[in-house]
Amino acid sequence: MPDLHGWITQQIDGVELVARRATADLGTVLNQIEYQDDAVTADEQHIMDHDPAAVLRRCEADRRILNRHRLNPDAYWADAAMCEGCGTEGEMDYAVTDNLNDCPELLDLAYAHGITDDILATLDRPQEGERPEPGPGLGIPDVIAQSFASFWLGTRLVEPSPKEKAIKILGPELKKIPGYVPADQEQP
Template sequence: MPDLHGWITQQIDKTQQRADRWHDTECPVHDTSLIDATVLRGATLCDCGGPATALRRCEADRKILARHTLDPDAIWYEAAMCKGCGTEGEMAYPVTENLNDCPELLDLAYAHGLTDEILATLDRPKEGERPERTGPSLIPDALAEAFGKSMLAAMTTQIIAANTPSPTEKAIKILEPELKKIPGYVPIPTDGHS
């Protein structure tokens, strides 16, 4: 079985197919196949507004689905969280830890005929399950550039510090000619930073 997101997608696809082949006696939202033919003569079957209305509803539902998906950039690896619901609190905990628990998707699914029995049979996204990232980097270019510059500056500082003699080394270099004149003087080996 698909997960909740996949189930809703299937229902929208079915509604859209019915709207595309709309007949006077068939509404893409309501099943009118059980209505007696005598009732159909000259009567409006429902207040759906026709195929254009049904197709607009499909488009609106797909926009909701596009917002409420598995979050590929979730901080909490263990959560199969809903991107549309986002995070909350100082630690950015997911508002909806599992996509199947997303209140927006559940409302949308019930509008498409979801029952508790169907919900119980749907797959649940697993912890850590994520779609692959697509498109450009989610880190703004200015932030990435600033981070790169700060890393370069830190590395340059470390290189300069590693190649700069310590104060002890500088003192020995200056005083060594005079120290060698002292009887019994033994040069002290330096380890690079004494």
């Protein structure tokens, strides 16, 4: 099952599909109504009242809200499931919404698309991220320990060359190619 964000996206996709089909039907209905002296049917009135172009604009507005209220790609550790659109608060930048499924904006959108408590209970919940491995003996991640060391000691790590990086990344795939000779074993 998708999370709340995914469920809303599915609902919008369905509404858009119907609205696009109804766009073609609207012209037919309006032409029929023009030439009829009979009363308008409930279906015809509904199509006239809910112009497909207006429905498509609402779907686009909903997608814009979804684009802002999504999993924060820059969040880490326990905040990995936080809503980016709700942001953070306080001196410690605590997540306003710890879990994307608890985002008030998304819950309002979901309500407009017919979510029930039963459906909400079956949706997946984004999970907290995993903590990086702590650095050597300091209980903090390596990257932070390295950053402190470079600042206080005035040293910087020696970065590998682009060639070395490429070989490290591509090496396993290159070894599968018949006749490939690793760069460190090249013949003179």
